[in-house]
Amino acid sequence: MKTSRVASYFKIPKLSYRVWRVWRRDQDVFMKTYKVNFIPPLVEPIFYLIGFGFGLGGFVQLVEDVPYIDFIAPALVATSMMYSSFFECTYGSFVRMYYQKTFDAIIATPVNLEEVIAGELLWGATKSLINSSIVLGVILLFGLVYTQFFLLILPLSFLVGLLFSAIAMCFTAITPNIDSFNYPAFLFITPMFILSGTFFPMERLPTEVQTVASIFFPLAHATKLTRALTLEGLSATLLLNLAWLLVTTPFFFVLSINLMKKRLIK
Amino acid sequence: MQEVIIQAESLTKKFGDLVAVDNIDFKVFKGECFGFLGPNGAGKTTTMKMVHCVLPLTAGKLTVAGMNVTMQAREIKKMIGVAPQEDNLDPDFTVFHNLMVYARYFDVPQEEARRRSEELLKFVQLDEKRSVIIDQLSAGMKRRLILARALINEPQILILDEPTTGLDPQARHLIWDKIKSLQKQGVTIVLTTHYMEEAAQLCDRTLIMDYGKIIEEGTPSDLIKKHVGEEVLEVAYDEAVLKFLRNAFPDARLEVVSDRIQVFTNQPKGVFSQILSKFSFKAAMIRDANLEDVFLKLTGRRLRE
Numbered sequence: 272m273k274t275s276r277v278a279s280y281f282k283i284p285k286l287s288y289r290v291w292r293v294w295r296r297d298q299d300v301f302m303k304t305y306k307v308n309f310i311p312p313l314v315e316p317i318f319y320l321i322g323f324g325f326g327l328g329g330f331v332q333l334v335e336d337v338p339y340i341d342f343i344a345p346a347l348v349a350t351s352m353m354y355s356s357f358f359e360c361t362y363g364s365f366v367r368m369y370y371q372k373t374f375d376a377i378i379a380t381p382v383n384l385e386e387v388i389a390g391e392l393l394w395g396a397t398k399s400l401i402n403s404s405i406v407l408g409v410i411l412l413f414g415l416v417y418t419q420f421f422l423l424i425l426p427l428s429f430l431v432g433l434l435f436s437a438i439a440m441c442f443t444a445i446t447p448n449i450d451s452f453n454y455p456a457f458l459f460i461t462p463m464f465i466l467s468g469t470f471f472p473m474e475r476l477p478t479e480v481q482t483v484a485s486i487f488f489p490l491a492h493a494t495k496l497t498r499a500l501t502l503e504g505l506s507a508t509l510l511l512n513l514a515w516l517l518v519t520t521p522f523f524f525v526l527s528i529n530l531m532k533k534r535l536i537k
Numbered sequence: 538m539q540e541v542i543i544q545a546e547s548l549t550k551k552f553g554d555l556v557a558v559d560n561i562d563f564k565v566f567k568g569e570c571f572g573f574l575g576p577n578g579a580g581k582t583t584t585m586k587m588v589h590c591v592l593p594l595t596a597g598k599l600t601v602a603g604m605n606v607t608m609q610a611r612e613i614k615k616m617i618g619v620a621p622q623e624d625n626l627d628p629d630f631t632v633f634h635n636l637m638v639y640a641r642y643f644d645v646p647q648e649e650a651r652r653r654s655e656e657l658l659k660f661v662q663l664d665e666k667r668s669v670i671i672d673q674l675s676a677g678m679k680r681r682l683i684l685a686r687a688l689i690n691e692p693q694i695l696i697l698d699e700p701t702t703g704l705d706p707q708a709r710h711l712i713w714d715k716i717k718s719l720q721k722q723g724v725t726i727v728l729t730t731h732y733m734e735e736a737a738q739l740c741d742r743t744l745i746m747d748y749g750k751i752i753e754e755g756t757p758s759d760l761i762k763k764h765v766g767e768e769v770l771e772v773a774y775d776e777a778v779l780k781f782l783r784n785a786f787p788d789a790r791l792e793v794v795s796d797r798i799q800v801f802t803n804q805p806k807g808v809f810s811q812i813l814s815k816f817s818f819k820a821a822m823i824r825d826a827n828l829e830d831v832f833l834k835l836t837g838r839r840l841r842e
Contacts, residue, residue, distance in 0.1 A: 299630070376626070381611045536591075536592070
């Protein structure tokens with residue numbers, strides 16, 4: 272009895288190519304206003320680089336002997352993956368689900384609810400790819416990328432985006448209202464933004480905090496990988512970070528779809 | 538023999554302890570216009586949602602075109618068009634783009650989708666509004682667009698959940714015309730309404746639901762004849778008049794509604810005009826019995842919500 276209840280949260284969804292119909296819908300909306308959509312990922316990193324890199328960077332001496340601006344540049348790419356996908360699948364998906372009734376309209380067609388949610392998740396991952404690519408372009412222009420492996424950041428951003436989308440969708444499935452997204456946004460995303468080795472090395476933190484961060488913070492792994500791919504290139508320890516992402520992503524992908532089914536199909 | 542296109546047997550839907558649809562049976566024949574009537578909360582919309590496969594059944598059996606709604610949802614949804622009660626047009630798109638995006642969910646090829654969208658916008662008289670964003674449409678325009686959207690997959694069955702609620706008479710008559718012309722083209726129409734005039738205008742057969750159960754079923758005219766007769770006499774309320782009418786029509790059903798007395802009888806037409814020619818009552822009138830009389834007789838006058 273108890274195991275079947277748990278199993279009901281991890282039923283493998285039945286998906287078809289129709290997932291992409293939902294993805295296309297979100298893409299069409301995005302393209303209608305693409306000019307304004309490109310402003311945040313283009314402008315934000317420039318000011319971060321100027322302010323923190325050049326400004327604050329003059330006071331900062333890292334152990335690794337890396338210029339501070341080189342250190343934070345890949346973190347800006349990684350945090351843009353997190354923010355773009357997480358907000359797409361919390362506020363964005365919630366508005367489509369609850370206020371616009373878009374999901375209701377779509378499931379009256381041959382597209383089923385699992386495919387709607389999967390399409391949303393893939394769109395969130397795509398948003399991560401788009402936004403972080405723009406940030407990556409900015410740091411390339413600033414001359415802050417030192418290896419050819421930076422191209423691997425593109426597929427990485429999709430994977431990281433998919434994970435954050437899936438985590439976001441779990442919150443969307445259980446949130447009573449749109450204001451309650453403040454809980455995950457400020458109790459999960461904000462600490463993660465600060466404590467994931469983004470603006471200072473994680474080793475500066477107490478060991479307990481480091482442990483918690485590397486177990487629970489996807490951004491810690493995303494930052495580690497992104498930084499390697501702009502500064503040093505590949506190394507064996509990165510496999511651990513990648514493995515962490517490859518295990519958690521399908522877990523939350525399946526969980527979020529089942530949670531949404533429980534919310535929407537009575 | 539008519540071909541059955543939708544069939545429900547012991548269909549039941551529960552939400553927790555609430556029994557929204559309570560063990561109902563019905564058949565819809567191909568090509569007819571079938572109406573579900575009932576007060577708010579009667580279970581009409583819940584039944585519709587089970588027919589178009591977005592709500593799982595709690596018990597019973599439901600087939601559409603011979604296919605089981607639980608097993609073959611995708612196949613069924615391909616052949617059904619749905620105009621839901623609440624507006625769920627996509628506010629991120631224009632009128633035209635709403636149809637195009639919706640066509641994509643049905644795998645309609647782009648060129649064909651364009652052709653159908655153009656045609657449907659003409660059909661519902663919205664072609665001048667094609668580039669307008671949804672927010673700027675009036676309620677009537679939105680209902681027409683929802684109807685057009687429901688037709689984008691060229692459905693064999695059209696489900697209309699309260700298609701004219703909240704519309705002005707002009708918009709309502711336009712929608713009625715469109716529904717009639719679709720039925721002529723061979724589309725099976727299933728609609729829910731609590732406007733009895735709408736049901737009488739459109740439906741070949743109707744079914745009245747209350748508290749999740751079917752309480753009556755038949756053609757509008759049969760139901761009227763059976764339950765309220767052909768004519769109704771209405772006069773201003775007066776104690777003496779009420780007594781007099783009771784004696785004059787011992788078999789009739791008399792009902793006092795606010796300040797009026799209504800007399801229903803099974804006797805043939807003409808009995809009321811006979812009595813009016815002999816006696817005069819205050820504010821007397823004879824009118825045809827209608828489906829609303831049936832509805833109120835069967836479901837009562839108590840408010841539901």
